[in-house]
Amino acid sequence: MRVAFALSLVVLAGAASPAQEHSYAPADIQAGQGLYQGNCAGCHGPSGDAVAGAELGTGRFRRGSTDEDLIRVIRAGIPGTSMPPHEFLSVGDARTVVAFLRSLPVGGVVAADAGEVRVGDAARGRAVFTGRGECTTCHAIDGQGALLGPDLGRVGVELGPGAIERAILDPSAEVRAGNRFYRVVLPSGETVTGRLLNQDTHSIQMMSGGERLASFLKDELGAFGFAPSPMPSFRDELSEDEVADLVAYLLTLGGENAQ
Numbered sequence: 337m338r339v340a341f342a343l344s345l346v347v348l349a350g351a352a353s354p355a356q357e358h359s360y361a362p363a364d365i366q367a368g369q370g371l372y373q374g375n376c377a378g379c380h381g382p383s384g385d386a387v388a389g390a391e392l393g394t395g396r397f398r399r400g401s402t403d404e405d406l407i408r409v410i411r412a413g414i415p416g417t418s419m420p421p422h423e424f425l426s427v428g429d430a431r432t433v434v435a436f437l438r439s440l441p442v443g444g445v446v447a448a449d450a451g452e453v454r455v456g457d458a459a460r461g462r463a464v465f466t467g468r469g470e471c472t473t474c475h476a477i478d479g480q481g482a483l484l485g486p487d488l489g490r491v492g493v494e495l496g497p498g499a500i501e502r503a504i505l506d507p508s509a510e511v512r513a514g515n516r517f518y519r520v521v522l523p524s525g526e527t528v529t530g531r532l533l534n535q536d537t538h539s540i541q542m543m544s545g546g547e548r549l550a551s552f553l554k555d556e557l558g559a560f561g562f563a564p565s566p567m568p569s570f571r572d573e574l575s576e577d578e579v580a581d582l583v584a585y586l587l588t589l590g591g592e593n594a595q
Contacts, residue, residue, distance in 0.1 A: 365439045515531065
């Protein structure tokens with residue numbers, strides 16, 4: 337069967353977004369989106385509206401209006417509030433985050449599950465998940481399985497069919513906050529890559545290969561930053577029927593049709 341999903345936008349009334357008054361390179365907006373997801377979305381949410389009184393998608397900011405004001409808030413934080421400093425972000429990095437915020441439509445995108453998605457047979461999809469797809473080598477379901485990738489126990493209620501299909505075919509296109517991978521370079525030159533669990537001004541915690549928890553002090557590292565998703569694309573690995581079946585199975589996880 338085929339299910340069609342339309343793009344849904346919610347627009348709040350108010351002043352025009354400052355994005356209309358600025359021009360940013362697409363590469364800067366994309367880089368800022370990645371930094372936002374990894375450092376801001378955990379509190380502010382993917383659309384910037386999770387903190388009451390700090391709706392970032394409205395284009396209106398209480399602590400400043402210019403780009404320089406916003407860069408200063410991002411890097412210095414707001415004393416006496418839950419907004420921490422992000423001194424580890426360079427001025428250039430903070431500027432790309434501002435570019436991303438300026439690019440948001442007023443109110444932000446609430447849902448973006450668009451297009452026509454083919455949904456197959458869930459039972460066959462489960463066989464793909466545990467067999468040919470080898471998904472259990474990285475993913476758990478409700479805590480049962482590997483921990484390197486995100487737990488998929490509620491993916492059927494957290495994501496729509498379009499987002500699930502995109503994650504299978506183009507996993508690096510849209511990585512959710514909390515699922516991003518990080519790479520650090522040790523003083524010896526050794527590189528360690530893993531799923532980012534947490535970071536603050538001074539330290540980084542992540543789960544590296546072999547599901548080992550690792551913690552690093554930033555001032556002892558040669559370099560650090562986000563890494564591409566290690567999940568491979570299955571576009572050329574699975575047939576269209578297998579992808580449709582896998583989508584159907586993942587939709588049952590945590591949903592009304594959970595088995």
